[in-house]
Amino acid sequence: MTAGDFDKYIQIRRDLHQIPEPGFEEFKTQRYLLDYIAGLPQDRLEVRTWRTGILVLIRGTAPKRRFGYRTDMDGLPIAEDTGYEFKSRHPGYMHACGHDLHMSIALGIVTHFVREAMTDDLVVLFQPAEEGPGGALPMLQSEELADWMPDQMVGLHIAPEYPVGTIATRPGILFANTSELFIDLTGTGGHAAYPHRANDMVVAGSQLVGQLQTIVARNINPLDAAVITIGKVESGTKQNIIAETARLEGTIRTLSAETMTVIKSRIEALLRGIEAGFECKAEVDYGSNYRQVFNEAGLTGEFMDWLDGRRDVQLVECSEAMTGEDFGYLLERIPGFMFWLGVDTPYGLHHAKFEPKEEAIGMAIRVMTDYFTWKSQS
Ligand SMILES: CC(=O)N[C@@H](CCC[C@H](N)C(=O)O)C(=O)O
Secondary structure, three states: OOHHHHHHHHHHHHHHHOOOOOOOOOHHHHHHHHHHHHOOOOOOEEEEEEOOEEEEEEOOOOOOOEEEEEEEOOOEOOOOOOOOOOOOOOOOOEOOOOHHHHHHHHHHHHHHHHHOOOOOEEEEEEEOOOOOOOOHHHHHOOHHHHOOOOOEEEEEEEEOOOOOOEEEEOOEEEEOEEEEEEEEEEOEOEEOOOHHHOEOHHHHHHHHHHHHHHHHHHHOOOOOOEEEEEEEEEEOOOOOEEOOEEEEEEEEEEOOHHHHHHHHHHHHHHHHHHHHHHOOEEEEEOOOEEOOEEEOHHHHHHHHHHHHOOOOOEEEEOOOEOOOOOHHHHHHHOOEEEEEEEOOOOOOOOOOOOOOOOHHHHHHHHHHHHHHHHHHHO
């Protein structure tokens, strides 16, 4: 592939960047991807859709194995604040987690192997709803994937903190276990001047936010990493009305499944305390839960050794991160690994000013196509 070809994938990323959509509503994104794939030589290609996702099988010349590669597709509810000319055209939505780059890289991989067939088969999964409620598990369980199940799975995620050219990964756990967290408090609303006749859920909710932060600080071994973040609080309608309800929305992250259980039981204990203390009702819903991303040691070690010989890659053996990824479900069933791809930007994932360096797209396509070709020959 030439540098000119890589420019095409930058344009694709920019097109996709303009149409970020919520999980399982990636209709325009799916249409864009299907139109692109329809324009490729079709002789080795089979395409299936599953909800808003796509599965692409590229038949090898004499397949003995089936490799798998996965990209996510959805955007985030963030009002974009970049300086891009190709800003999101969907108000309040943005590709702020790199899924536009991920998809463009996946199209580059598909394009390469329909033109230059490898011996083995390759299945490329365009998976919806990574940010929630999670597309990986139902896609894994789908009829569409059942007879195309790969023997090995690879995925990447862009990393703002590393320079372009860097690949960071590790054998074992890479990303945390996650659980969403939705708490609803219900009390009694009323006039702001008569607090004694009401039961104020702004006060109960505020106390609860503080109490939740004591779980990681006071109930979890400091050597066992865990996070509770409340990212959204909703309560009240007007400054002189006592709020009847409060809703807290957040996420829990842990490096072990046991710690997740401990945190959930502590949350429930605190909710019983809030109910007793504020004479209100407290309900919790854990939304979607993702398994840890656990890199299979043999394949990850082999990939890292292979990368070590490349002059265009700076390999980093990184620490675990408290990010989550439903790719963990794929790795629970199929051996494989995920890695971070450096995109060098001062603003982190999920930030409105997030501007990843696009040169990483070509680099990732080159590394992944070389890797699958090498694996297919080994
Ligand atoms: C890579 C990344 O940023 N992934 C998300 C996954 C979110 C899972 C779920 N909706 C939750 O919030 O728990 C992340 O926030 O780590």
